[in-house]
Amino acid sequence: MLTINVAVLLAVIVLLRLRRRTESRSRRDERFTVVVVLALGVLIAPTPVGRGILNLLGELVDGVGEAAR
Incomplete structure (x- = not known):
């Protein structure tokens, strides 16, 4: 049986x-x-990959915000 991940x-x-x-x-x-x-x-949002992407983007935004000060 072949299964396809919809997100992929x-x-x-x-x-x-x-x-x-x-x-x-x-x-x-x-x-x-x-x-x-x-x-x-x-x-993707509720998956661990989605949470990782969200955390990475949050850290990136925080870094850019601090650099701008």
Whole structure:
């Protein structure tokens, strides 16, 4: 039996869509990309990987904030 992780599938779709040329995208195409990215974010957020990304981004923002002072 083959199982597919939906988050991995969406990540592959996002990567493929972002590799395309930006000049030829329609509004419908851009909206679809945004919906796919949002769905990927919702799937990743409650996982340990999502928490790690959130912590990493938080530390990055704190570092930039301190450097700006």
